[in-house]
Amino acid sequence: MQLTPQFIREQLHQERVVTRNVEYVCEHIESWWKNHDLCLSNHALKLQLISLLSLTLRGDDRYYFDNVGKHGISAVCFTGIFHTDDYYLALITHEALCELFHLRDIKYPYENHKALFLKPGAEKYRDWGNGYGEITPHSDDLYETQPTDLLALTVCRDKTRTPTQCFLAKNVTDHLDNSELHQLAQMTAVFRSGKNVRLSKNLERKLIQYDPTYGIQLHLDFRIDTEVGERMIATDPRDAGLIKNIRQGIPSWTPVYSAATTGTFFILANHKALHARPIINLNIGVAANQAQTTKFRETPRLLFRSKGPRHNLSLEQDYGNYL
Numbered sequence: 227m228q229l230t231p232q233f234i235r236e237q238l239h240q241e242r243v244v245t246r247n248v249e250y251v252c253e254h255i256e257s258w259w260k261n262h263d264l265c266l267s268n269h270a271l272k273l274q275l276i277s278l279l280s281l282t283l284r285g286d287d288r289y290y291f292d293n294v295g296k297h298g299i300s301a302v303c304f305t306g307i308f309h310t311d312d313y314y315l316a317l318i319t320h321e322a323l324c325e326l327f328h329l330r331d332i333k334y335p336y337e338n339h340k341a342l343f344l345k346p347g348a349e350k351y352r353d354w355g356n357g358y359g360e361i362t363p364h365s366d367d368l369y370e371t372q373p374t375d376l377l378a379l380t381v382c383r384d385k386t387r388t389p390t391q392c393f394l395a396k397n398v399t400d401h402l403d404n405s406e407l408h409q410l411a412q413m414t415a416v417f418r419s420g421k422n423v424r425l426s427k428n429l430e431r432k433l434i435q436y437d438p439t440y441g442i443q444l445h446l447d448f449r450i451d452t453e454v455g456e457r458m459i460a461t462d463p464r465d466a467g468l469i470k471n472i473r474q475g476i477p478s479w480t481p482v483y484s485a486a487t488t489g490t491f492f493i494l495a496n497h498k499a500l501h502a503r504p505i506i507n508l509n510i511g512v513a514a515n516q517a518q519t520t521k522f523r524e525t526p527r528l529l530f531r532s533k534g535p536r537h538n539l540s541l542e543q544d545y546g547n548y549l
């Protein structure tokens with residue numbers, strides 16, 4: 227596949243973020259949660275909720291379960307799913323929706339990725355999910371060999387009102403002329419892990435690739451980690467200037483915002499759109515103080531996160547000759 231600038235632009239111009247208010251399921255979920263059997267395991271509760279969501283969500287909302295990353299749908303935001311600020315309800319709802327959206331979460335032994343909240347010392351860090359400073363547009367886990375196709379976040383509580391930002395890929399490409407976009411499509415970079423993990427990992431990748439099912443796939447990470455520095459380093463030093471120019475243009479990009487409200491589920495195709503977060507909407511002194519409070523019931527901003535490949539339940543891949 228020849229990735230010409232024109233082809234890349236045409237493909238990426240169809241992309242969008244879909245936001246759906248699904249508060250019509252809220253009453254059903256709240257009622258189920260109020261009456262749920264306290265003896266049930268998390269897994270059993272997740273299965274109950276999957277069933278409830280399958281029955282109560284309308285077909286035009288269920289449609290998105292199978293289509294994140296396809297048909298121009300870079301991301302989907304469901305709002306109003308539940309309204310009770312309860313971390314246990316938020317976690318079970320998050321896991322149920324991840325299952326429905328085909329997300330197979332990966333837990334790496336060197337990363338605690340599930341809960342996002344201000345951790346002690348947060349005020350000293352930027353470009354870190356548990357930090358206070360802004361998080362620059364990026365895709366997750368580009369230093370990992372396993373694909374991270376999907377990323378999902380569920381808001382349990384956000385007293386700071388700091389929403390996740392999503393940047394469609396055209397924000398990057400629309401600011402480049404054809405020769406720059408051609409250069410971007412040819413180049414490779416080394417992606418490095420940051421403060422998020424307890425070891426150092428890196429992987430070299432092309433920045434733009436094509437997948438027959440999911441179309442153009444972007445590998446971009448503009449974060450500058452407080453501890454390790456740039457997370458994406460051009461393999462050829464002559465390409466470093468282009469990365470620098472794109473990073474300088476980020477303030478002119480137009481984000482789509484998730485909602486910073488309890489009961490919001492946001493899922494994005496990790497290689498279709500970049501995600502980011504403004505600086506936490508708190509005075510830095512207040513943030514430093516509140517970061518000392520790490521109990522899930524008390525921390526001012528608590529999100530649950532999953533990230534990983536899509537579930538693949540197709541037999542054809544390994545058993546094609548037997549079917």
Ligand SMILES: [Fe+2]
Nearest residue numbers: 364365366501
């Ligand atoms: Fe991220």
